[in-house]
Amino acid sequence: MLQVPRRTGLSGPTLVRLLARLADADAPAPASSLSSQLSQWLGWADAIALSSALKAQVPAMPPPASGGGGTEAQQCARVRARLADAIAEDAAPAGRRRGPARPSALPDPVDAQVDYAVHRQRYLTLQQTMETSIGSLRGGLRAALSAGTPAMAKLAMVDAVMERVLGMREQSLLGAVPSLLEAHFQRLRQAEAAALEAQAQAQGQPAAVHAGAWLGVFRKDMQSVLLAELEIRWQPVEGLLAALQDS
Template sequence: MQPKKRTAVSGPALVRLLARFADLDVQEPGASLSDKLSQWLGWTDAIALSTALNGEPPAIGGARSASAAQQHACARVRASLASAIAPAKAAAPLRHRAREAVPQVDVPVDYAVYRQRCLSLQQAMESDIGALRGRMRAVLATQSDRAARLAVVDAVMEQALGARERTLFAQVPALLGKHFERMRRANAETDGSSAWLEAFEKDMQSVLLAELDVRFQPVDGLLAACHAAH
């Protein structure tokens, strides 16, 4: 029998990596981005968005210039999170740290250690990027009336889409778990070495770095708007 040929997936690296690692048959979206986005917005979100687009922007005095300080702040947060995901000097692999509490005992490898690591990094990304996004909106709101309106729109969109985004990102640890189990089964049928764990850790890092890129897109957009307004 011929194996099923999967269609190449386009889109962000996060989607392509998860489709490959979790062996998913991902179909290209049949609807446009605006159509899909409209399905995520409830009527209360639509009212808030319409008010933000058509209402008077908030009056914020003390305009500040979008200097290199904002760019450095964004780069600093991004570098800190990337370093937490994939340290420059690789720390002891998670499987080794899991055994430190019980020396000289062969503890079975369990995905729970990696899942907790993944969840902790996702929480750090949500917290740090969310705070940075708020600060970037505050800077943008002081640039001009149009910039202030854009800042309000971004706040409305973050509020409207936040729950759906958390639900989608919550699937990442589960999909990585499927990848982990498949790699473990394949290893059991071969030489039984631990090289597969190192490969899995690199795969998990690549997925979380791709997630970092997706989560940072609104901040990148606000930074670009700050420069344009300035």
């Protein structure tokens, strides 16, 4: 069975720990605090915009008629379920997508020879889907908050500024994930090739590795990374929804 080394003692978001494990690397401790790093990401114009949002005087508005975020919570649940389903469907072998679940079997021979560019494009497409869906949902939650108390409206203003000033940084960091996965893709393929060659040289030994099995391992790992990325992208939505429900 193909496996990658598992490192212990790592902390931080699931995405960071997964990528460190798949890359067989240690995740170094941050050199500075989160607040210090955040200050380095914000330019002077961004800092002014954030300060203005924090100091803004928002007039009182009548309570929203959405029932404390119940409708928004249902919409959030639907969007997250659709994104998780899209990730799960993408991880399935080509011959089994958009169909009933089947027992695991050997990968399609054509899939076993596929170039990483195909998987890179799938990952980028899912990233774009997450960004678009979550961005639209986040905007809707801000609109609902803006119709509430001054504190809720101010939170919506601050979130809008944070999304704008940190959006490019987020895209840059998460955009590097497909390249990190490519190295894992190549290691798994090379490890299987070496194992098959060793089996061929060992006459009379039962087969322990199936040709193409490495691709199933990679698909599962890529799915785990995508779900971990979804978890990170979803955090602002959870915060806005919690504020709306607690109002």
